[in-house]
Amino acid sequence: MSMRTLTVRIKRYVPERDRSPRWEEFKVEADPHDRVLDVIQKVKWDQDETIGLRRSCAHGVCGSDAMRINGVNRLACKVLIKSLPSDVLTLEPILGLPVIKDLIVDMKPFFDHYKSVLPYLINDDPPPTTERLQSPEERARFDDTTRCILCACCTAACPPFWGDNKYVGPAAIVNAHRFIFDSRDRGAAERLDILNDTEGVWRCRTVFNCTNACPREIKVTQAIQEVKQALLTGEVDTHSVVNIHQET
Amino acid sequence: MSVYRRGLVSRLVEGLRYGGGAGQWSWLLHRITGLGILLYLVVHIWDTFLVIFSPASYDAIMGFYGGKIHGVEYPLLRWAFRLGELGLFASVVFHAVNGLRVILFDLSPIRAVGAQKELFWAVVALFFFIMIPVTFIVIHALVAEPTPVAAAIVFPRNFVQAFVH
Secondary structure, X not given: OOOEXXXXXXXXXXXXXXXXXXXXXXXXXXXXXXXXXXXXXXXXXXXXXXXXXXXXXXXXXXXXXXXXXXXXXXXXXXXXXXXXXXXXXEEEOOOOOOEEEOOEEOOHHHHHHHXXXXXXXXXXXXXXXXXXXXXXXXXXXXXXXXHOOOOOOXXXXXXXXXXXXXXXXXXXXXXXXXXXXXXXXXXXXXXXXXXOOOOOHHHOOOOOHHHHHOOOOOOHHHHHHHHHHHHHHOOOXXXXXXXXXXXX | OOOEOOOXXXXXXXXXXXXXXXXXXXXXXXXXHHHHHHHHHHHHHHHHHHHHHOHHHHHHHHHXXXXXXXOEEOHHHHHHHHHXXXXXXXXXXXXXXXHHHHHHHHHOOOHHHHOHHHHHHHHHHHHHHHHHHHHHHHHHHHHOOOXXXXXXXXXXXXXXXXXXX
């Protein structure tokens, strides 16, 4: 495949210079096998070194480079240039979080919500002489939600979160789900109590933007609905295998 | 550190620009139709309340809804209210049918949620299945001079009024 000349439109916000974000345009020669992250780096290295972005692993694992790419939340390191429908590439910071500079947002509110659901193993039972054993079925019960990388693609795609940033948001619920449905954990009641708050799971309006945005293909809305059902029925089933991979 | 926080208008504009799928649009329509129905109910409860406290104003308002101001017919006004009624009917139908879809997500977190796109198209199909004949009836009665029978079907309020007086 031949090189493509892209028009890269970046929503810039430099706090020392701008009162509100504004568009800036760059022309870049890009290989179809390049990723959007490579294109941004090219602009930064060759044309304007002041462009601000977060990146770390650059391979879809660390979750640093979530941004709006052509209007939807994606990881810049996972979108290939050949998948772009046109030669115009628009890049904007994710919504719902304060913009620090250009494509960098303040993730503190996001991580505060994450911490609020106690995202760690709670078990005060006396430790057994061996490991805390778990059957493969019990492990499979929450496998889907273990894959979250906390990139904020889901929470920043959620209209109820845009309107009310006190809502814990999809990512926090996904991480609560990971422990609520873990047979080794004893903190389900405590977490369900936190999520039963008006700013908990009931803010979810099943918009499905989170599920569509997740770069790890986690069934986010399904996880939220499972937590809602646990609250409605008062039962947490940590044993039934939810065969998520055969669903689609 | 001076960060940029979006105001209400900016959040609304940026939110509408977000490339959400069928789920986002059905959610937005559900909200808008819900608010529309609420607005209608406020007006409707207020005008019905006048029946007891001021029957003359009630009659004047009913005439206004039918396109008459001080006994003078205004066809455009009549059209506006009939089409408004059609919009109200469409809002109620969409809100009800999509509401069933949302309830299914709560009842069946795995199967219904997994089939959300198919369910959305089912909502669209059912909506048009109901709305196409209803639209035909309303428009037909508007274009043809409304006979008393057609008026009774399309404007049940007039029908009730005939019994009241």
